[in-house]
Amino acid sequence: MSHSDATKQTLREWLLTDTPQSRHQARMVALYQGWLSFSTNTMAMFGLGILICLGLVALFAPLISPHDPFAQELGNRLQPLWSEGHVFGTDSLGRDILSRLIYGSRITLYIVALVALIAPVAGLLVGTVAGYSGGWLDVILMRITDIFLAFPRLVLALAFVAALGAGIENAVLAISLTAWPPYARIARAETLTIRNSDYISAVKLQGAGATRIVTKHIWPLCISSLIVRVTLDMAGIILAAAGLGFLGLGAQPPSPEWGAMISEGRRFILDHWWVATIPGLAIFTVSLAFNLLGDGLRDVLDPKDGGS
Amino acid sequence: MLGLLFITFIIGRVMPVDPVLSIVGESASKETYDAAYKAIGLDKPLIVQFATYIWDVITGDFGVSLLNARPVADDIKRVFPATLELATLGTLIGVFVGVPLGVIAAVKRGSWIDQIARVLALVGYSMPIFWLGLVSLLVFYGILGWVGGPGRVGIFYVDIVPEVTGMILVDSILDRNWEVFRDALSHIILPALLLGYYSLAYISRMTRSFMLEQLSSEYITTARVKGLSERAVIWRHALGNIKVQLITVIALSYAGLLEGSVLTEIIFAWPGIGSYITTALLSADMNAVMGGTVVVGLVFVCLNIFSDLLYKYFDPRAK
Numbered sequence: 001m002s003h004s005d006a007t008k009q010t011l012r013e014w015l016l017t018d019t020p021q022s023r024h025q026a027r028m029v030a031l032y033q034g035w036l037s038f039s040t041n042t043m044a045m046f047g048l049g050i051l052i053c054l055g056l057v058a059l060f061a062p063l064i065s066p067h068d069p070f071a072q073e074l075g076n077r078l079q080p081l082w083s084e085g086h087v088f089g090t091d092s093l094g095r096d097i098l099s100r101l102i103y104g105s106r107i108t109l110y111i112v113a114l115v116a117l118i119a120p121v122a123g124l125l126v127g128t129v130a131g132y133s134g135g136w137l138d139v140i141l142m143r144i145t146d147i148f149l150a151f152p153r154l155v156l157a158l159a160f161v162a163a164l165g166a167g168i169e170n171a172v173l174a175i176s177l178t179a180w181p182p183y184a185r186i187a188r189a190e191t192l193t194i195r196n197s198d199y200i201s202a203v204k205l206q207g208a209g210a211t212r213i214v215t216k217h218i219w220p221l222c223i224s225s226l227i228v229r230v231t232l233d234m235a236g237i238i239l240a241a242a243g244l245g246f247l248g249l250g251a252q253p254p255s256p257e258w259g260a261m262i263s264e265g266r267r268f269i270l271d272h273w274w275v276a277t278i279p280g281l282a283i284f285t286v287s288l289a290f291n292l293l294g295d296g297l298r299d300v301l302d303p304k305d306g307g308s
Numbered sequence: 309m310l311g312l313l314f315i316t317f318i319i320g321r322v323m324p325v326d327p328v329l330s331i332v333g334e335s336a337s338k339e340t341y342d343a344a345y346k347a348i349g350l351d352k353p354l355i356v357q358f359a360t361y362i363w364d365v366i367t368g369d370f371g372v373s374l375l376n377a378r379p380v381a382d383d384i385k386r387v388f389p390a391t392l393e394l395a396t397l398g399t400l401i402g403v404f405v406g407v408p409l410g411v412i413a414a415v416k417r418g419s420w421i422d423q424i425a426r427v428l429a430l431v432g433y434s435m436p437i438f439w440l441g442l443v444s445l446l447v448f449y450g451i452l453g454w455v456g457g458p459g460r461v462g463i464f465y466v467d468i469v470p471e472v473t474g475m476i477l478v479d480s481i482l483d484r485n486w487e488v489f490r491d492a493l494s495h496i497i498l499p500a501l502l503l504g505y506y507s508l509a510y511i512s513r514m515t516r517s518f519m520l521e522q523l524s525s526e527y528i529t530t531a532r533v534k535g536l537s538e539r540a541v542i543w544r545h546a547l548g549n550i551k552v553q554l555i556t557v558i559a560l561s562y563a564g565l566l567e568g569s570v571l572t573e574i575i576f577a578w579p580g581i582g583s584y585i586t587t588a589l590l591s592a593d594m595n596a597v598m599g600g601t602v603v604v605g606l607v608f609v610c611l612n613i614f615s616d617l618l619y620k621y622f623d624p625r626a627k
Contacts, residue, residue, distance in 0.1 A: 154571075155570065235434050270446065
């Protein structure tokens with residue numbers, strides 16, 4: 001087994017070998033080399049760092065937040081920055097802004113994770129099925145995709161949320177509904193190039209059915225371009241979610257969603273600027289981190305495209 | 309196009325608001341309810357309802373707004389110019405700053421200009437537009453007082469110039485009323501700069517990557533060997549060749565501004581189509597929502613067709 005070999009060499013040598021002994025090792029080598037070239041990209045590492053911090057903050061929210069994010073203290077409302085016990089001040093109901101930000105990170109991650117699961121998978125399904133089967137099914141599925149693409153995204157999401165009712169789950173659903181068509185396009189394009197390649201014919205001759213070919217031989221090859229696209233889209237998803245929250249159509253009060261916090265602070269913007277400004281900075285930081293990470297990933301996974 | 313109407317139709321149907329109830333009111337008797345139900349045509353099969361809906365849209369009838377009992381088509385005619393004015397100005401800013409910035413960034417790859425362009429674009433992609441709008445309003449209006457506040461014109465200038473196009477800047481020029489023009493300009497400048505910044509981020513990035521592709525091709529080397537000045541090579545040969553791709557990008561970003569200015573319009577209390585749709589949504593005024601969505605979708609499709617036509621005009625190979 002490769003692991004007994006590995007004990008003789010160092011782990012690093014094992015990971016950098018030119019002659020992998022097993023499939024598992026080959027995969028690990030590819031991953032490690034990808035990681036090496038990724039980690040030379042300072043900006044991408046910076047983005048990754050921010051996101052890891054965000055994940056930790058969300059995970060340990062109850063431990064690190066100084067106050068209860070829902071505890072109102074009307075005598076202590078609209079405290080400025082750096083005031084006693086409230087680093088980022090308090091909002092119009094006297095709630096600690098820092099604590100609300102910390103708890104809000106959970107909502108943001110929740111929305112992003114759900115959309116990043118639903119939309120690409122739906123797009124992958126539609127795209128590969130359309131691309132592999134061809135014919136009328138392809139035409140119909142791609143027409144539907146085009147219709148969704150022709151719609152302005154935010155307006156469509158707004159209309160969906162209005163039809164389904166406001167709330168986080170519905171916001172997730174609405175954003176996913178508007179986000180899947182580009183993935184379907186990408187997956188279809190990939191499928192079309194893969195479909196006629198020799199190895200697919202070989203698998204076919206071995207008697208593999210359409211389902212097996214699509215799930216085992218086409219999906220794995222679509223994944224890397226989808227991952228890049230998802231990471232680059234994350235920022236857009238965060239902004240869309242915050243926009244819906246801002247319009248009062250996403251997470252409902254008293255939930256500490258960042259967009260909703262800006263919307264609450266908007267009324268006091270002229271006299272108490274920090275109430276609306278601080279959550280905006282949080283949104284900006286997180287979506288910037290996703291953009292940096294996406295750029296870095298694109299350079300690693302998709303070298304033909306990386307221009308910068 | 310049909311599909312577009314179909315989706316708005318479906319959305320209108322799924323909406324958990326009973327359209328009949330909102331007309332007859334809670335306390336209506338069963339007979340009144342049934343009569344209204346028939347009058348709107350809800351008893352007919354869905355396909356017939358859909359056909360009626362399409363016919364109505366084609367003839368320009370979007371129904372009556374439930375909120376102010378005015379025809380939705382009239383409302384849209386009133387709010388659309390405001391959006392058009394804002395989006396056009398935003399796109400102009402995006403094009404006139406974004407294209408040169410992208411070209412220079414590509415030519416001087418790796419220089420400080422390239423870095424600045426990169427950061428500008430990155431920040432543009434990551435910044436929530438409604439937040440940037442709020443902050444700029446706070447700084448330039450609230451603190452510095454350099455620009456006019458929310459709305460299209462100051463309260464003293466409302467309805468002074470005769471309405472011709474519905475775009476106040478154009479109307480005040482036509483009327484030669486410079487005072488109104490100046491006031492309208494001071495109101496539009498901030499949201500327009502904001503939208504301009506977003507389209508600049510996109511346009512400059514795309515211009516840069518198109519230019520890089522061109523600059524590495526052989527005909528550029530040939531042109532240089534021929535002894536053409538660097539300026540001619542870059543601005544005439546290379547830029548001339550990406551004209552077609554650029555048009556598509558600009559059309560896309562223009563369409564994006566026409567529809568995506570929803571949040572900006574709300575922040576700046578701009579009475580455009582975005583804020584119209586949103587207000588209608590929040591008050592469950594489905595006719596208005598569907599009408600607005602259809603118009604926005606139409607504009608989107610038309611711009612796509614238009615950019616395809618330009619494409620064919622400029623690129624003989626596409627014919």
